[in-house]
Amino acid sequence: xxxxxxxxxxxxxxxxxxxxGLWPGAMNVMLPAAAFIPARIFGSAxxxxxxxxxxxxxLTPFTASFIHLGWFxxxxxxxxxxxxxxxxxxxxxxxxxxxLYFGGxxxxxxxxxxxxxxxAEPFTGSxxxxxxxxxxxxxxxxxxxxxxxxxxxxxxxxxxxxxxxWFVINIAWNLYMPWDQIVPLVASAMAAFIFGCLAAEPLHxxxxxxx
Numbered sequence: 001x002x003x004x005x006x007x008x009x010x011x012x013x014x015x016x017x018x019x020x021g022l023w024p025g026a027m028n029v030m031l032p033a034a035a036f037i038p039a040r041i042f043g044s045a046x047x048x049x050x051x052x053x054x055x056x057x058x059l060t061p062f063t064a065s066f067i068h069l070g071w072f073x074x075x076x077x078x079x080x081x082x083x084x085x086x087x088x089x090x091x092x093x094x095x096x097x098x099x100l101y102f103g104g105x106x107x108x109x110x111x112x113x114x115x116x117x118x119x120a121e122p123f124t125g126s127x128x129x130x131x132x133x134x135x136x137x138x139x140x141x142x143x144x145x146x147x148x149x150x151x152x153x154x155x156x157x158x159x160x161x162x163x164x165x166w167f168v169i170n171i172a173w174n175l176y177m178p179w180d181q182i183v184p185l186v187a188s189a190m191a192a193f194i195f196g197c198l199a200a201e202p203l204h205x206x207x208x209x210x211x
Contacts, residue, residue, distance in 0.1 A: 006094035007085040017066040021081040034063035035122030050084035061109030067124040077130040096203040104132025111191035116184040135196025
């Protein structure tokens with residue numbers, strides 16, 4: 001498998017930051033500084049320690065997408081990004097992959113702000129950013145059977161079906177957690193996934209025009 005540049009760069013940055021996080025004490029600085037903390041939007045960064053002032057809050061939705069609390073947290077998004085991201089990059093180009101990744105990270109941060117705006121919990125990980133890539137990839141695949149829902153068009157039926165599927169997957173994946181923790185996690189993953197689904201056709205058309 002020939003790796004494409006944008007996917008390769010994102011994978012390498014994720015692995016590099018994960019390795020930096022292994023350094024003793026590194027997470028004590030990385031989490032307050034670079035994780036997305038919804039409460040930072042409405043409060044002073046200094047409330048979360050001196051390290052929180054190192055990175056502006058508007059950058060943290062993007063920096064947080066490269067921080068993982070353990071290798072297991074990195075494993076699944078790493079594999080999905082490597083396989084689906086690389087395949088998708090062949091179809092829509094490198095610029096689109098970057099837009100999807102960071103657009104997914106930003107969409108998830110907006111959702112977290114809506115459902116957990118007062119939370120001081122640091123949110124991290126590339127899963128949400130990669131969810132946008134997954135959504136785009138699935139939307140661009142030709143379904144074996146097109147099942148129309150509620151007299152919707154084929155595209156809108158597929159969007160609704162994929163959204164429902166991703167919702168069920170995320171609920172099942174987080175079912176062992178308390179409900180108040182499930183809501184922000186599912187909301188952020190859904191926001192990124194829907195962004196990827198909606199961006200699929202525009203990005204594909206853009207690539208065709210500029211290729």
